[in-house]
Amino acid sequence: MENVIRLVDVTKDYENDGVVTSVLHGVSLDIPKGQFISIMGPSGSGKSTLMNILGFLDTLTAGLYEFNHRDVSKLDDDALATMRGESIGFIFQTFNLLPKTSVLENVKLPLLYSNIPLSKRDAMAKEAIESVGLGHRVNNLSNQLSGGERQRVAIARALIRKPDIILADEPTGNLDSKSGKQVMDILYHLNEHHGHTVILVTHESYTAEYAERIVKLRDGLIETDEKVTHRRRPEDGHILK
Numbered sequence: 555m556e557n558v559i560r561l562v563d564v565t566k567d568y569e570n571d572g573v574v575t576s577v578l579h580g581v582s583l584d585i586p587k588g589q590f591i592s593i594m595g596p597s598g599s600g601k602s603t604l605m606n607i608l609g610f611l612d613t614l615t616a617g618l619y620e621f622n623h624r625d626v627s628k629l630d631d632d633a634l635a636t637m638r639g640e641s642i643g644f645i646f647q648t649f650n651l652l653p654k655t656s657v658l659e660n661v662k663l664p665l666l667y668s669n670i671p672l673s674k675r676d677a678m679a680k681e682a683i684e685s686v687g688l689g690h691r692v693n694n695l696s697n698q699l700s701g702g703e704r705q706r707v708a709i710a711r712a713l714i715r716k717p718d719i720i721l722a723d724e725p726t727g728n729l730d731s732k733s734g735k736q737v738m739d740i741l742y743h744l745n746e747h748h749g750h751t752v753i754l755v756t757h758e759s760y761t762a763e764y765a766e767r768i769v770k771l772r773d774g775l776i777e778t779d780e781k782v783t784h785r786r787r788p789e790d791g792h793i794l795k
Contacts, residue, residue: 702733
């Protein structure tokens with residue numbers, strides 16, 4: 555299967571007042587298009603740094619990063635920002651929604667600096683909102699929603715530009731178990747039935763097992779990279795359209 559991401563010997567160092575701290579020590583990783591992969595690791599393992607590099611939020615120090623066969627290792631900040639907006643849909647643990655702003659307006663945010671005509675934006679947002687089962691909430695303010703609903707709004711926002719990759723950073727971390735399962739069921743559905751590549755960063759084994767593959771980091775290196783033999787699936791077979 556064709557790779558959407560290819561990392562070769564990627565390192566990342568941070569310098570503060572002349573002191574260099576190495577976080578990644580030579581990470582090599584291939585992620586095929588359409589795969590659901592979980593990245594796990596204890597605090598300090600480098601998983602957040604790796605996520606930031608994969609999502610073009612940070613740059614590597616050395617090594618190679620190919621995205622859709624394009625070497626992005628040396629791109630400047632403007633080019634990275636453009637690629638990030640077009641290719642990555644982010645879902646964060648803290649939702650990052652604007653309070654006292656409607657669901658519709660929150661979901662439209664990624665279009666703010668795009669070239670998409672204003673006349674098309676509402677329809678695109680409503681389609682994304684419907685896809686996560688929140689069509690009845692389109693005009694509600696974000697602070698009127700439950701935690702699970704807010705995360706589903708965040709998923710809709712991530713989907714609006716039809717990105718190559720959905721990058722989910724601890725998406726169930728602030729949710730109860732029922733809401734967390736709903737979110738993971740949606741991510742499973744987006745991968746299995748719509749072909750989205752999903753990269754999940756998590757410390758929870760339960761959520762990690764929704765993936766096809768689990769990569770575990772330790773001390774800035776890949777410790778294990780294994781296929782999930784018993785992939786977790788929605789229990790009742792019912793998933794949102």
